[in-house]
Amino acid sequence: MRKKYWSLVLLLIVALVAWWWGRPKTANEAASAPIPTPPTTQKVNQTKAAGPAAPTLITSPTQLQAEPLAASLPSQFVRIEAPPPPPVVVPGSYVADTKPNPVAQEMEEISLNIRNFSLRFGGNPVGTNAEIIKALSGGNEAHVNYLPASKRINGNGELMDAWGTPYFFHANSATELEVRSAGPDRKLYTSDDLTAR
């Protein structure tokens, strides 16, 4: 019993020491720490900013390593921030919109729910919008609800999009059910339609 007690005390001490070493540093401690070396790219940018000075010819790898970067910088060192990264471009010249699109999010969510249903029951729900929504909302063998209650459901039991048009579910196969919103013009299969699968 006594041995157990001492072991616990020892463990507590070790934990305290570990916390002390790993704790966030105070402002004073941070100021006294050595200045981190700027990345090589900043050296390149700086060299360009300072003017077209002739580069020093590096003749050996040891020379490259021996020369500290800070020493090679001119005295009028001015920090230049790297430019922000360009927007992510995916094939199809689509530029990712960083703003959340609630309609697209909702459709993705519906698709995800359908996938979860499919995983559970071995196939997508089938039929019309109302039949699919009924199946997703607990009208299934396990009475599991895959659809949050806050969704827009019309009097026919159909799930509607943000513009008040029922979503269209196009069953391509047991594993692929395309969710289609008619979009702002409220007409299916026009250029402003939104789809998720």
Next chain:
Amino acid sequence: MTPPNILTRRSFLRRSALFAGAGAAAGTLRDMKLMNSLMAAEPPTGYKALVCVFMAGGNDANNWIVPTDTTTYNEYAGIRGNLALPSSSLLPLRTGPSGSDPAYNYQGRTYGFHPGCARLQALFGEKKLAIVQNVGTLVRPTTKAQYNSGLAAYRPPQLFSHSDQVTQWQTSIPDAPPATGWGGRIADIYDSVANPTGKISMSVSLNGANTLQIGNLVSQYHVSTAGAVVMNSSGSGGGLMGSTGARQKAIQSIVDLNHANLQRQAYANVLDSAIFTGDLLNNNIAATDDPTDAPAGGYTTAQQAAGHAAGQTFKWNTGLTGIYNPALTGFTDGLGGFPNTGLGIQLKMIARLIAANGPSAFDMKRQIFFCSAGGFDTHTAQVDGAGFTNQPANAGGTHYGLMTQISEAMFAFQRAMEQLDGANPAKPYSTGVTAFTASDFSRTFPTNSQGSDHGWGSHHIIVGGAVDGGKMVGKLPAFAINGPDDTGTGRWLPTFSVDEHTATLAKWYGLGQSDIASVLPNIGRFNSTFGGGYLNFMKPA
């Protein structure tokens, strides 16, 4: 101690093994039944071929064959909305080939074909075309109450899904994972008996791989609309094998070697057989290329008129103008040839393969052909946006073009078979070849404002000299949303199953009852309900 309802790993494995064993046993039993059927099958006489014309995407059969009597037409127009075809545009089904023959009446209703199907109307009048109403995939005979129960025993899996319903139409076993198609199973049973010296596969596809023709023993052979794709030295740049043919000769030399390695030898045999079959097929169909074939773009109206006046028979050409030109409506012999459409040129190649068949060529007594046309998934632009404008004079609307393609191509094919008959009074080709349509499903009866969505039961046609034509079988669904035949939004609960449709074709093809039961393992479920599992659309043998 494990609670009784908890599935332990051991019990899970034990149950899984049992299920796997049961599944394998069921498959083996089916294969053994097929083997028994194969051994018991009698060698057939004469030549017979089945030609499947698949309408990919789900054809709107509600607008293909439309009731024209006032009461039913009004029900139709009231629900279909802007999809409804004007009654004046429908082509009436008659009891004979003449426009003055009385209207065909079935179960108290008269009917008309879609305005794009003038050629099918003619074949119906000639009693070479029969219509099956409301056929579809069924696990077993099903009432609306049984469907509404939601039990899997009464619902084919993944109803209204394209790929699943295509597969189920072509396997005719909706309640089992797809393994083989019903055409492939027929070929497995029949090929070695019917075609003991046959030189090509019994299953030929003009539209690539399909489920219908998948068999365990007989592989489907894919032919392009220009013939077999072979390793030759023709074409720009010398084709696949170079302009001198040196590579082709080199490959043939390698194939001809005796290989000690069994796998190499088997591969060489397959390659050798493919080269032989391709060359054989192309050499033989070359003779069916009529030297009087139409010039590029088809015959002019004047040329066709001159040909018709000279009493020329059907040509193996490709030219659409003669069939469509209203000035040539008297040309009921089909002068003008196969339409230059996707389906037209597929059926033309099938006709050429049948024409080339013979003891010295392919030596086939039984064949199954597959061809397909796409674009039937008409969710939108099914008819003109303005509604009742889908007249023959106005070819607008997707479905008009699709229906016309089916009508013209199947008509040309039937005429080609009749031409092959020549003066033979037995009419061996036109009565030996039966073409039939199939599709994923029909479409919803009400409009979705621009088109229609995925349905279920569908009307289909069967064309050929052996067809008990000029008639309908089946039952028109009651045109009422949520009515006795509706499973919701105008998706008709099928009256007949694909099994019964297929069994009728298989019986005509020469299969005995036990063979049919092997090919269609579910057919027994339909015996008591629907007249022995056979429909009445083929003439008695």
